[in-house]
Amino acid sequence: MSARADPDPQEAPVPSPFAADRLPDGSRRYGHRAVLARRALLAGIVAAGAGTAALTARPGGGERAPAGADPAVHDPVLQAPVAAGGPVEPPPGFSTSDPASPWVVVNKRHPVTPPDFVPPALATVGGKEVAALVAPDLTALLAAAGAEGVRLTLTSGYRSAGHQRAVHERAVRRDGAETAESLSARPGHSEHQTGLAIDFGSAVQPGCAVEDCFGLTDEARWLAERAGAFGFLQRYTARNSPVTGYAPESWHYRWVGADLVARMAERGVSTLEEFFGVTGGPRYA
Numbered sequence: 001m002s003a004r005a006d007p008d009p010q011e012a013p014v015p016s017p018f019a020a021d022r023l024p025d026g027s028r029r030y031g032h033r034a035v036l037a038r039r040a041l042l043a044g045i046v047a048a049g050a051g052t053a054a055l056t057a058r059p060g061g062g063e064r065a066p067a068g069a070d071p072a073v074h075d076p077v078l079q080a081p082v083a084a085g086g087p088v089e090p091p092p093g094f095s096t097s098d099p100a101s102p103w104v105v106v107n108k109r110h111p112v113t114p115p116d117f118v119p120p121a122l123a124t125v126g127g128k129e130v131a132a133l134v135a136p137d138l139t140a141l142l143a144a145a146g147a148e149g150v151r152l153t154l155t156s157g158y159r160s161a162g163h164q165r166a167v168h169e170r171a172v173r174r175d176g177a178e179t180a181e182s183l184s185a186r187p188g189h190s191e192h193q194t195g196l197a198i199d200f201g202s203a204v205q206p207g208c209a210v211e212d213c214f215g216l217t218d219e220a221r222w223l224a225e226r227a228g229a230f231g232f233l234q235r236y237t238a239r240n241s242p243v244t245g246y247a248p249e250s251w252h253y254r255w256v257g258a259d260l261v262a263r264m265a266e267r268g269v270s271t272l273e274e275f276f277g278v279t280g281g282p283r284y285a
């Protein structure tokens with residue numbers, strides 16, 4: 001899946017509501033706006049805690065469904081996302097359906113709405129366009145990796161609906177419709193259209209771009225360990241595949257902010273679907 005070869009002229013980046021100043025020693029110093037945004041986020045997560053308890057008392061999605069069962073039908077999480085404590089609501093101002101929200105959940109049940117959505121502001125990092133919200137953390141991640149001799153590249157960032165259509169049609173021609181469905185999102189169903197998703201690559205092994213062998217590179221290992229500290233979630237794993245509806249992708253990360261990554265880890269969930277009680281699975285709505 002190649003990125004757009006000819007990026008559009010860039011708009012001025014908009015800072016993340018959570019952005020912190022980075023000090024020379026790598027630590028962060030939060031300004032007033034960032035403190036308020038984090039406080040609102042944490043208050044909302046705590047308020048949602050009762051609702052998520054029933055969801056998070058169980059291990060990750062891949063182990064739950066009976067053998068051969070369609071997890072989208074039989075997994076109680078996916079079947080009945082509203083837990084005993086009530087629906088899990090993100091705090092005010094943080095939507096799971098607004099594609100401009102850092103917490104938007106895009107999957108086969110929940111397309112990008114509106115279908116022609118374009119991020120309100122794009123920035124260029126590592127030669128690729130991303131939502132401006134992502135730029136500070138992505139820039140810091142690339143700098144930290146580089147300082148440790150880890151040679152990450154960006155294979156793909158923001159992809160327009162039209163570009164995703166071309167990617168998907170190419171996958172269908174190459175792999176057949178059935179295989180392509182698990183590997184490539186239909187147009188309107190890709191996180192890349194939000195500008196919040198990144199496909200990373202390795203400058204050491206460029207041939208492993210968006211291939212399973214990327215998972216064996218030092219760059220992939222570094223990401224698995226460190227990306228969360230910069231707010232990036234590995235979105236598609238072997239274990240959570242029944243929940244996300246996608247085959248594992250060691251290169252695909254989704255920016256949600258470091259606070260949410262930490263909260264998800266505390267609750268032992270690896271998917272936004274489980275955390276927010278949003279339906280997912282391999283079938284398109």
Ligand SMILES: [Zn+2]
Pocket residue numbers: 156192197198199251252253
């Ligand atoms: Zn991707």
